[in-house]
Amino acid sequence: MNYHWNWGIFFEQIQGGxxxxxxxxxxxxxxxxxxxxxxxxxxxxxxxxxxxxxTAPHRGLAFLATCHVEFYRNIPLLVQMFLWFxxxxxxxxxxxxxxxxxxxxxxEFVTAVLCLGLFxxxxxxxxxxxxxxxxxxxxxxxxxxIGLTLPQTYRYVIxxxxxxxxxxxxxxxxxxxxxxxxxxxxxxVMELTFQARQMQEDSEQGIETYLAVTxxxxxxxxxxxxxxxxxxxxxRVPGFIVGAK
Amino acid sequence: MIExxxxxxxYGQFQVLTDCSTRIEKGEVVVVCGPSGSGKSxxxxxxxxxxxxxxxxxxxxxISVGDPKTDLPRLRSHVGMVFQHFELFPHMTxxxxxxxxxxxxxxxxxxxxxxxxxxxxERVGLKSQAGKYPGQLxxxxxxxxxxxxxxxxxxxxxxxxxxxxxxxxxxxxxVLDVMVELANEGMTMMVVTHEMGFxxxxxxxxxxxxxxxxxxxxxKDEFFGTPRSERAQLFLSKILSH
Numbered sequence: 001m002n003y004h005w006n007w008g009i010f011f012e013q014i015q016g017g018x019x020x021x022x023x024x025x026x027x028x029x030x031x032x033x034x035x036x037x038x039x040x041x042x043x044x045x046x047x048x049x050x051x052x053x054x055t056a057p058h059r060g061l062a063f064l065a066t067c068h069v070e071f072y073r074n075i076p077l078l079v080q081m082f083l084w085f086x087x088x089x090x091x092x093x094x095x096x097x098x099x100x101x102x103x104x105x106x107x108e109f110v111t112a113v114l115c116l117g118l119f120x121x122x123x124x125x126x127x128x129x130x131x132x133x134x135x136x137x138x139x140x141x142x143x144x145x146i147g148l149t150l151p152q153t154y155r156y157v158i159x160x161x162x163x164x165x166x167x168x169x170x171x172x173x174x175x176x177x178x179x180x181x182x183x184x185x186x187x188x189v190m191e192l193t194f195q196a197r198q199m200q201e202d203s204e205q206g207i208e209t210y211l212a213v214t215x216x217x218x219x220x221x222x223x224x225x226x227x228x229x230x231x232x233x234x235x236r237v238p239g240f241i242v243g244a245k
Numbered sequence: 246m247i248e249x250x251x252x253x254x255x256y257g258q259f260q261v262l263t264d265c266s267t268r269i270e271k272g273e274v275v276v277v278c279g280p281s282g283s284g285k286s287x288x289x290x291x292x293x294x295x296x297x298x299x300x301x302x303x304x305x306x307x308i309s310v311g312d313p314k315t316d317l318p319r320l321r322s323h324v325g326m327v328f329q330h331f332e333l334f335p336h337m338t339x340x341x342x343x344x345x346x347x348x349x350x351x352x353x354x355x356x357x358x359x360x361x362x363x364x365x366x367e368r369v370g371l372k373s374q375a376g377k378y379p380g381q382l383x384x385x386x387x388x389x390x391x392x393x394x395x396x397x398x399x400x401x402x403x404x405x406x407x408x409x410x411x412x413x414x415x416x417x418x419x420v421l422d423v424m425v426e427l428a429n430e431g432m433t434m435m436v437v438t439h440e441m442g443f444x445x446x447x448x449x450x451x452x453x454x455x456x457x458x459x460x461x462x463x464x465k466d467e468f469f470g471t472p473r474s475e476r477a478q479l480f481l482s483k484i485l486s487h
Contacts, residue, residue, distance in 0.1 A: 141295050142332035146346035146398060147322025156345060160336045239380025240335045 009205045010212065021199050021209075028195030029216050035112050035181045035191055036220070040174060042117025043124050050121060051128025052154060065125065072122030077115075077183050084115040085187040112184035112191075120177050127169045131162035164235050171228035175221040182217075192216060246271045246402055246433050247292055252301035254287060254457075261287050262298065263457045269402070274434045276444040279454035280480060285437045286329075288454070289404050292435065293317075293324045306401060322350045325395030325403040329410050331387040333379035339366065339390055340375045343397050351398065358397070365393040369423050385416025392423055402433035409440060441485060445469060453477040 010022040053065035072080070085108075089100040104110065135158060143153030185194035196213040200206040247269040254262040262284050269275050277285045290296040291303055294310045294317045303310040308320055333342050343362030347353040353361070366372045369389040371382075379387055388408055395403060405424065409417045421443050428434055428447040438444070444451055444465065451468040453461035453476070461468065461477045472478050 136330065136332070138328050138330050138332040139334070141290075142326075142328060142334070144295060144318070145293060145321055145324075145326040145328075146394065147318045147350035148346070149318045152349055156349065157334055161334075164336065237336045237380065238378040239382075240378065 003207065005208070006205055007208060009203050009208055012203070015202055021203055024195045024199055025192065025209075025212060025216065028190060028192035031109070031189060031191040032178065032181050032193075032216075033220065035109065035116065035184055035189060036178045038113040039116035039120060039181070040177050042113065043120035043173075043177065045121075046117065047121035047124025048128055048159075050125035051132070052159070054125065054129045055132045057150075069122045069125050072119050073126075077119050077180055078186060080119055081112065081115050081183055081187055084111050108184070108187050108189045111187060112181070112189045116177065116180060116184065119180070120173060123173055123176075124170065127166045127173070128162065131166035132158055134165055135161055161237075164232075164237065167228060167232045167235070171225060171232075174224045174228055178220040178224060179217065246273070246306060247435065248302075248304045249288070249292070250302045250304075252288070252291060252298050252303060254291070254296065254298040254300075261457050262291070265301070265454075265457075265459050267452055267459060267462050269433060269435055271433055272431045273449045274428045274432075274436065274447050275450045275452060276448040277435065277437045277452045277454060278439060278441070278444070278480070279460075282456075283454040284457040285454050286406050289406050289435055289437050292404055293321045293326060295326075318350065322346070322398055323401050325392075325398060325400035327388070327391050327395055327403070327405045327408045329407040331379070331384070331391045331411075333387055333391055333394070335379050338376055338378055339371070339382070342379065342390060343394050346394065346398050362393070362397055365396050366390070368396075369393045370419075383416060384412045385419045388412065388416075388420045389423055392420075392427075396427075402435070403427065405434065405436040405438065407437050407439075409438065439484060441469075441481075453480065455480075 010025070011020050013020055014024065050065045050068050053061045054069070056062055056065075075083075089097050091097075092100060100107070139157055139161070140153055143157035144150070148156065181191060182193040184191050185197070188194070192213055196209050200209045203209065249265055249267050252262055252265045253260065265284075265288055267275075277289065279285050287296050291298050292305065292310065294303075294315075298311060301311075305320060305324060309315055310317070310320065333339075334345070337345065340359055340362055343365065344355065344358035347358035347361065348355055363372060363375060366375055369392060371386055371389055371393070374382060374386060374390075379390070382390065392408075408424070409420050412420065417440070421440060424434070424436070424443065425447050436443070436448075448465045450462065450464055452459055453468070453472065453474070455476050460474045461472055463472070467473075468477070469481075472481060
């Protein structure tokens with residue numbers, strides 16, 4: 001291979017600027033984390049709510065929740081990103097549409113967070129629903145039988161166990177959101193993948209660039225994984241075996 | 246206390262309860278028995294509205310269960326229920342299991358709820374287990390805790406849905422002992438069970454169900470003497486022959 005290795009590239013200044021290439025990558029890393037964590041918060045809250053509604057006795061709400069899940073699960077993430085960025089602003093009322101297109105602060109970031117959050121919320125909703133449905137039906141009855149209302153029964157009886165049961169799939173989802181955030185580069189969020197492409201073109205050291213980026217993504221997902229494993233250990237219920245009824 | 250009048254229920258086309266009527270007076274102990282699939286569990290769950298029904302009326306202490314205007318959580322809070330599979334809340338300690346209803350439904354203070362819970366635990370002989378989780382207890386112990394949890398709400402009556410069916414044989418008696426004691430203290434009880442020994446000992450009346458109908462509703466002596474229906478005779482001969 002006739003390649004000129006240069007691991008020192010990260011500490012060299014960019015062409016015609018003050019920053020180093022490492023600064024670029026770290027800025028990108030910061031945006032990746034910001035997009036992922038913000039989207040994760042939306043996904044958890046909305047996904048939890050939708051997942052609960054899918055198991056609710058109210059037919060209409062359950063139907064709406066199902067529509068939400070089907071919509072976000074059946075369209076590629078990249079296409080969703082373009083839909084939110086290029087199509088949705090056009091469909092808004094005139095005034096709002098103009099504001100979104102011209103004045104909205106951090107437009108790319110907000111759009112990416114919203115899109116990734118909604119996309120992931122559909123997946124979390126499915127896991128929450130599965131977790132709830134894996135509990136014995138008698139648990140709900142027992143909660144109701146001592147006089148708890150249905151929302152109280154969810155809050156104190158059903159969800160605490162359902163959430164414990166779905167921690168392993170939630171862990172994958174949390175790792176996925178960091179990896180999926182790379183799609184945000186397509187609408188111009190200056191996250192890690194975006195900066196990597198820029199650095200590759202600018203420095204012509206593509207291999208070093210992408211190896212560094214690989215490492216940064218790996219670290220992210222790895223920390224996410226270990227963090228969730230910690231939560232899983234801390235929340236373990238003594239004497240309870242998952243799957244035993 | 247509990248009045249069931251002409252209750253019928255369908256799952257789709259399939260009728261699970263047909264014209265069931267009976268009443269349970271204050272202080273009475275009524276055992277409901279019958280072959281599996283006869284609708285016993287469904288009927289007892291109609292009493293506190295855990296199962297809905299399409300026709301007829303159920304009242305508890307004069308309050309109609311099927312009436313959409315009835316505050317069901319309030320009604321359920323003073324009708325204790327014990328389930329076949331215990332249904333303790335696995336993520337809470339035994340003490341927390343006993344306190345949650347008292348705190349969240351009855352609005353008692355936490356200390357008061359815990360104290361009351363511990364007194365009831367002592368009564369069912371499990372005070373030493375207070376800090377454990379349900380998964381660390383045997384089936385019989387869990388069911389005794391479940392009875393204590395229901396009693397913690399100061400119920401006006403108790404419903405038991407096959408409380409010993411999921412237990413190992415050697416644990417059945419420890420649960421039945423608690424139930425006998427309750428019956429002797431004058432608790433109003435409706436008990437779905439196949440434990441005919443329990444029925445003989447404390448029941449005032451025995452109801453026999455088959456295919457969603459109440460076939461027999463007789464005093465204990467009548468029932469164990471000579472049941473009027475052939476179906477009940479056959480059932481008794483099968484479960485009493487060993």
